[in-house]
Amino acid sequence: MKPLNENAQILPPINDFYMESPHNVQRRIAYTDKCSPVEVWFLIPTYNLNMTVDCIGFALDTFRRFGYNVEIQKSQPVLDDEFIELGNVDKIQMGDLVVQKSSDDRFIHFARVLNPSTHSEGHIILEKLGRLSPQYRKTGQLLKDPSHPGCTLTYYREINLSKRPWIIELLNFHKYLATQPGAEQIIAFQRSLIPRESSVNPSPNLDIGTRLAQIADNFFKK
Numbered sequence: 001m002k003p004l005n006e007n008a009q010i011l012p013p014i015n016d017f018y019m020e021s022p023h024n025v026q027r028r029i030a031y032t033d034k035c036s037p038v039e040v041w042f043l044i045p046t047y048n049l050n051m052t053v054d055c056i057g058f059a060l061d062t063f064r065r066f067g068y069n070v071e072i073q074k075s076q077p078v079l080d081d082e083f084i085e086l087g088n089v090d091k092i093q094m095g096d097l098v099v100q101k102s103s104d105d106r107f108i109h110f111a112r113v114l115n116p117s118t119h120s121e122g123h124i125i126l127e128k129l130g131r132l133s134p135q136y137r138k139t140g141q142l143l144k145d146p147s148h149p150g151c152t153l154t155y156y157r158e159i160n161l162s163k164r165p166w167i168i169e170l171l172n173f174h175k176y177l178a179t180q181p182g183a184e185q186i187i188a189f190q191r192s193l194i195p196r197e198s199s200v201n202p203s204p205n206l207d208i209g210t211r212l213a214q215i216a217d218n219f220f221k222k
Contacts, residue, residue: 002033009028010028034081036081042068061170072107095167096116096157098125102148114171120140
């Protein structure tokens with residue numbers, strides 16, 4: 001995926017049903033590495049990262065890198081353009097992508113393999129469970145999920161492995177999210193979304209994608 005820029009197409013915002021107070025889901029069009037358009041979103045205002053980063057924003061590493069989540073039901077172009085499907089599950093490696101789909105072929109969940117295993121319970125995965133706290137589970141638990149009977153798992157690997165996030169980076173982000181909510185960090189994160197006046201450039205006019213990417217870089221790559 002590519003970062004948002006000032007020319008990113010703006011889609012109508014929608015009310016965020018996860019929130020008790022008014023928050024808007026800001027929607028944009030981002031592009032894959034092969035320039036296919038993909039719908040993405042981020043939440044403004046941000047006061048709790050665990051409510052802002054979802055499973056696919058974590059697993060694809062788009063939030064940490066660029067400040068947005070891919071709309072999960074619009075994510076097929078990302079898989080088509082940037083990943084190859086792994087037919088042999090015995091060859092799964094650390095860092096491979098796990099995609100859970102429902103019996104009617106809808107996307108349910110994205111995660112990364114943390115510890116490949118031949119155990120009957122499956123691989124240990126590193127995940128952000130929806131927009132709740134980060135988790136460690138096994139792939140066998142996904143297949144036995146009573147809320148999604150008949151679901152399937154498909155494994156993918158980046159076509160360009162240089163674009164694959166380092167697992168240590170995802171682990172550090174995972175650990176960071178596990179500390180949320182944290183008042184000082186959340187307030188700093190929220191304030192950093194507000195454009196500031198500058199004596200060098202009195203009207204920075206940075207687009208939101210650039211600001212969020214800078215925030216993500218400052219907070220998550222320390």
